[in-house]
Amino acid sequence: MLLVTDLGSTEWLEQLQRLTGALGGKEFEEQVVALLNLLLPIDHCVVFTHGAEGVGHLFTHGKMAAQTAEQLANDYVHQYHDRDPMFASLAKGDCDDLDKIRPLDLQTEYDPAYRNHFFDRNGLIDKTSTVGRVKDGSVLCNFYRMAGSPRYSMEDRVRLERILPLVTAFIAAHFRLVKKPNPNVQDSAAPRERTRSLVHTIIGKQVAPFDRLTAREREVCERILLGYTSIGIGLDLDIAPSSVLTYRKRAYEKLAIGSQNELFALCLDASRA
DSSP: OOOGGGTTSHHHHHHHHHHHHHTTSTTHHHHHHHHHHHHSOOOEEEEEEEETTEEEEEEEEESSOHHHHHHHHHHIIIIIGGGOHHHHHHHHTOOOSTTSOEEOOTTTSSOHHHHHHHTGGGTEEEEEEEEEEETTEEEEEEEEEETTSOOOOHHHHHHHHHHHHHHHHHHHHHHHHHHSOOTTOOTTSOHHHHHHHHHIIIIITTOTTGGGSOHHHHHHHHHHHTTOOHHHHHHHHTOOHHHHHHHHHHHHHHHTOOSHHHHHHHHHHHHTO
């Protein structure tokens, strides 16, 4: 398991690449849970959507039996969503700081019938949620612990707090691609080519805020997102590694960011514009 200080490590960036490559495809749900599990155990993940077309189920992935998980998701969409305090707040527009996690007390915030149907009978013992905005609505992301695992600790929640804005941005981008397929992102494409397509569309074509960068700064940022090392970027662009660091520093300053994770998040935010 990675520590928070390990974000940006080779293992972390390789998983980010796999997740980016899975955007819009069938493997996305597996890859997003794999990314979270690098940091701490997530037993069950369910994502719902909310917008003009009503409530929808985007995906479920985890340890629960697939048939049971699918039935619960269907029950939530068609019968129970308005009894979920997180969804109720979202529907009323009361959710502030949407990309912040919200711990939910199963005993006090849910009515007994809801708690029995979704939690007690199915071995779910703890839950935390976060919300991401998309153009025409929101995605409600729920992360659970099941019997046999400990409840989320304060340290666990701090870990989640660090990465959930990034993860939620990925999920929102995935929803947009699933809802309205992007001809540049085909399920049959190799993950690395899909990653290149997404990154080039956002950065290479000078989509805001990347239009603030020079051509060379954009080239360096593209390769950072594709997982190149400074040496690899230098070889690819035929410039010295020290020049790579200079261009990266200038780009980060112009974008008001300080890390590769923030660069990922900025790229995904730009893709939703």
